[in-house]
Amino acid sequence: MLREWKPIRSECIQHFRIFDLMRETYISPRTGDQYPFYILQTMDWVNIIPLTSDHHVVMIRQFRAGIRSFTLEIPGGLVDSSDGSPLKAARREMCEETGYDSDEIFSLGMAHPNPAFMNNRCYTFFARNVCRIGEQKLDIGEDIDVCLIPLEKISELIQNGEITHSLVLNAFQWFMNSECRKKVPGE
Amino acid sequence: MLREWKPIRSECIQHFRIFDLMRETYISPRTGDQYPFYILQTMDWVNIIPLTSDHHVVMIRQFRAGIRSFTLEIPGGLVDSSDGSPLKAARREMCEETGYDSDEIFSLGMAHPNPAFMNNRCYTFFARNVCRIGEQKLDIGEDIDVCLIPLEKISELIQNGEITHSLVLNAFQWFMNSECRKKVPGE
Numbered sequence: 001m002l003r004e005w006k007p008i009r010s011e012c013i014q015h016f017r018i019f020d021l022m023r024e025t026y027i028s029p030r031t032g033d034q035y036p037f038y039i040l041q042t043m044d045w046v047n048i049i050p051l052t053s054d055h056h057v058v059m060i061r062q063f064r065a066g067i068r069s070f071t072l073e074i075p076g077g078l079v080d081s082s083d084g085s086p087l088k089a090a091r092r093e094m095c096e097e098t099g100y101d102s103d104e105i106f107s108l109g110m111a112h113p114n115p116a117f118m119n120n121r122c123y124t125f126f127a128r129n130v131c132r133i134g135e136q137k138l139d140i141g142e143d144i145d146v147c148l149i150p151l152e153k154i155s156e157l158i159q160n161g162e163i164t165h166s167l168v169l170n171a172f173q174w175f176m177n178s179e180c181r182k183k184v185p186g187e
Numbered sequence: 188m189l190r191e192w193k194p195i196r197s198e199c200i201q202h203f204r205i206f207d208l209m210r211e212t213y214i215s216p217r218t219g220d221q222y223p224f225y226i227l228q229t230m231d232w233v234n235i236i237p238l239t240s241d242h243h244v245v246m247i248r249q250f251r252a253g254i255r256s257f258t259l260e261i262p263g264g265l266v267d268s269s270d271g272s273p274l275k276a277a278r279r280e281m282c283e284e285t286g287y288d289s290d291e292i293f294s295l296g297m298a299h300p301n302p303a304f305m306n307n308r309c310y311t312f313f314a315r316n317v318c319r320i321g322e323q324k325l326d327i328g329e330d331i332d333v334c335l336i337p338l339e340k341i342s343e344l345i346q347n348g349e350i351t352h353s354l355v356l357n358a359f360q361w362f363m364n365s366e367c368r369k370k371v372p373g374e
Contacts, residue, residue: 001332002249002250002332005250005252005330007255013201014200014201017225018225018304019225021208026250028328029330030325030329030330031327037252037328038205038206039252039253061189062189063191063192064302064303065211065213065303066226066227066299066301066302066305067299067302068194068306069302070189071299110351111351111352112253112254112258112351112352113301113353114253114352114353114354115253115254115256115351116253117205117252117253118253119253119254140215140218140220140222141215141224143192143215143216145188164297164298164302165299165301165302166298166300166301166309166354166357167353169298169360170353170356170360173357173360
């Protein structure tokens with residue numbers, strides 16, 4: 001039986017560039033005690049698998065300060081208030097981070113990055129027949145290498161631990177299981 | 188060509204119960220500017236898929252303050268300094284959160300929950316032939332319902348959006364693709 005946690009108060013401890021740190025206090029239905037949860041309130045996220053007509057995934061390598069190392073990922077980022085929708089945000093991030101674009105974009109799924117202490121969602125998309133349309137437009141905190149990875153190599157890169165970002169793993173999981181596979185000509 | 192981000196300074200802004208909030212400043216190799224990244228430094232995480240001998244996954248429903256709602260997940264939590272290993276932490280969390288145990292535990296994989304702003308890893312395990320050995324031992328911030336879900340229902344629960352935690356999705360992805368499937372008698 002799922003019992004309600006009664007909210008007592010919600011306080012913003014500090015604002016940061018990409019999240020607000022909140023302390024939200026509830027009464028535990030099991031013990032009756034007040035208990036403070038620390039929550040990161042942030043915008044929704046998006047990521048997107050861009051696939052060329054010859055079955056290469058347009059991936060990015062970049063420095064990730066969290067792990068002080070370089071990663072292999074797909075494009076993605078925050079949904080800005082000006083984007084209008086997660087799909088438009090994903091397309092914008094794909095264009096900015098890789099210089100590739102397509103208007104054939106399909107939804108793959110949604111995940112909660114961490115419902116225990118983050119309020120946001122990550123929406124994942126697939127872009128078919130992407131083409132290079134111009135230069136990258138990078139933010140000040142970005143330095144991104146674009147690399148074209150054959151689609152058939154992705155499973156190996158996951159098994160080898162070259163792709164480790166949980167939300168990128170989610171994206172490929174959905175893609176491999178989805179109807180979108182059938183939309184890739186010649187697959 | 189991947190260029191080094193030169194670290195300038197690392198400051199702890201605030202300590203919290205489960206993470207330290209850090210500001211780490213680097214020089215961008217692309218622009219030469221100083222750029223501060225905000226990082227959550229925390230312990231590694233674990234999660235585990237407990238499977239009974241009759242092919243039910245021992246799952247948990249609980250309130251998640253991040254999304255102010257209830258979720259369906261597998262057991263998991265932080266690796267404590269006293270655990271000794273991620274495997275032991277996963278087994279401890281399984282016992283505490285569900286009251287089920289097994290000594291047949293296999294590694295499924297590792298993910299970075301978010302390498303952009305978190306330093307930690309999540310290690311995922313599979314426990315075979317779990318049995319109920321006693322009562323739950325819950326933390327003050329927990330109120331957990333245990334539910335036995337037939338293994339063959341999991342894909343449907345993922346597709347329906349009943350299972351949305353990114354790290355739980357990773358766990359089932361690895362399990363479905365792994366050799367561990369072959370260790371489930373009668374599957």
